[in-house]
Amino acid sequence: MGRGTAVVLGGSVAGLCAAGVLARHFDKVIVLERDQLPPGAEHRRGVPQSKHPHFLLNSGRRAIGEIFPGFEEALIAAGGMHLMPSMDAAYCENDGWAPRKSGSMTMVYSSRVLIERVLREKVRELPAIEIREGVTVTGLRSAGGGTVSGRVEGVEYRADGADEDYLPADLVVDALGRGSSSVDWLGAAGWAAPPERTLDAKVTYVSRWYDLPPADRRPESWWWRHLVVTPTQDTGDHPEEHEFLSNFFPIEGDRAVVCMGSWGIDMPRKADTFEAAVDRVRATAFGQATHACTPTSEVHLTRSTGNKWRRFDLLDVPPVGLVCVGDSICAFNPFYAQGMSSAARSALILGEMLDGRDALDPAFFREFLGRQKKSLDVPWMLAMARDQAYDFATGSEVAPAWRRRLAARLSWPIFNAINATSREDAYVEQTFAQVFNLDRSLRQMAADPRFWFGIARYKLRQRLGRTVVPGGFDERKDPPGTDFTGYTGPADAAPAGSRRGDDLVGT
Incomplete structure (x- = not known):
């Protein structure tokens, strides 16, 4: 505590996570939110994505739990469900329904609106945080824009029915999402625009x-x-x-x-x-x-699903006094369920740096951007691996034609091999779960000899007819509920009628 006032722009998941971290280090944390926040788990204009499914990845669960102890328990008490996808979900893969068995990954299922309601309740338990609703941010005020001594000093805003006002701040956190105007406001004040990496796979x-x-x-x-x-x-x-x-x-x-x-x-x-x-x-x-x-x-x-990364870390003179989190810094194709978890991870990085540093000087912000970039590299690489395979994709990160052809040819066979191997190789299953949950990077997985040895061994066993857990249950029928945990096979001795082409459905 004792650092003065921090202002957070936006009261969604990214903004609330940032506020929770800042409450430990600033005398006052003010969250400016355009919407009137509902008391319950309800949709609001500022979060159109709330009407779609939201996965809270394991890395995000842990990060939010560190920021708000008891969050997961509160989410489950409010109706969220703690499930094991490999046992509680039916997956139709390339060759049909996958077998049901225990796995290393669990998830908490709930709506986005319930996640935000529980987060708001946690935030309101912290006396340092004030949420101002019905407030539209209209600009950033700074001095010395674009120079080594330049700094963002506060926020211009307008409350409902009021004149424009100004709020000075020792730190501003932009959590305004994809539509953030921070780059434009900074540019008008003399700051260079950050390079942008984009890819829209339609x-x-x-x-x-x-x-x-x-x-x-x-x-x-x-x-x-x-x-x-x-x-x-x-x-x-x-x-x-x-x-x-x-x-x-x-x-x-x-x-x-x-x-x-x-x-x-x-x-x-x-x-x-x-x-x-x-x-x-x-x-x-x-x-x-x-x-x-x-x-x-x-x-x-x-349809607002393009990947977009504003690379503030590449600026010669990044703005001091401003931190961007969530979609305002890096927006992913929402289909990959990376947004909330990536935002919470950025908030944790900010908290770790505030724990160890006294001065919010240029070195602080440059180091934060470097650490945030390393964190964002993990989900960004996953998003690119899929979206770069499409010929109709547009943006700065469109891959050369040869790489698109290679990705289109290899991505599905590799994915199929990983899924099949995961049925019988715990190391491969756990490694892929870590990558999916942003606990390990795609690059680390690709360089892991044990991971690829496991897949090669499984493919050899498959060729020799020595695999254990069956797959390929007929997608024209109900997914079989047989629990194959501990099944010793062989695969061709699976319950009668469970495989594609059989007349009965396995039970």
Whole structure:
């Protein structure tokens, strides 16, 4: 404490996490939020993404838990569900339903609006934090813009129905999201614009909210809580819905968010076309589950999915007195569920630096940008690995044609091999889970000889017919609920009728 006043622009997940960290180091933390914040778990204008599924990755769970002790417990008490995806979710992969078995990864499932409600409750427990609602930020005020002695000194804003006002600050945190105008405000004051890295793979997705049927009226085949259907890898003629990545995503209150998305395909926008599309998803259980539920919302569409990284770390003279977190610094394709976790990780870095430094001088901000860049490299590389494979992608990070062809040819076979190997090799399964949860980088995984040895060994065993856990359960039938944890095989001795082409469904 004792550093004066910090001002946070934006009261969403990124801003609230930053405020929680700053409350330990500043006498006063003021959060300026344009919306009037709802008392409960409700949608609001400033977070249009709240209408779609949100995964809180393990690294994000831990980071938020460090910032707000007891967060996960409070989220579960409010209705969030602590589940093991490999046991509680049914995954339709390239060759059909994946086997159900225990894994190393767990997740807390809930809506984005519930996550924010619990975070707001945690923030309001901290006396140093004041949230001012109905406030529009109109600019940054600085001195010596673009010079080595320049500094951001405060924030210009306008409260509802009031004249423009000014709030001096010892530190400003920009958590205004993709639409942040900080770069423009800084440019008007003499600061150089940061280089931007961009890639837009034309991802569009649509979601609709549903009430589940009462527990005693759900089909016996609903052992699962979460359904995932990956895009087909079939290059032949098929309905375009086979190209969708589809989620039947469980949230609190016995509800689900049904979401379908694609790369470069127009998505259904009306209720009737949405309901028709779920029947054409390649796994028939997806449409059946959707129709068994009661819709409670319209169809919500999102096309603002481009990846964009404002590289303040590359500036010769980065702005002192300003830190950007969340989408205001690096916005990802939301399909990869990296945003909330990356924002919380940036907040933790800020907190660690405030713990160890007294002066908020140029060296402090340059070091923060360097450490933040290292953290953001991890999710950015994952996003690029998929989105760079598309010929219709646009932006500064479009890959050369040869690399796009290579990615298109190899990405799915490698992904399939990792998934299959994970059924029988705990090291491969844990390593891939760490990468998915941003605890390990794609580069580290690619350089791990044990990881690739595991995959090579599995492929050899597969060729010799010595694999243990079966896969490829018929996607035209219900996902089998058999628990293959500890199954000793061989794979071809799996329950009768469970494999693609059999007449019965394994149980």
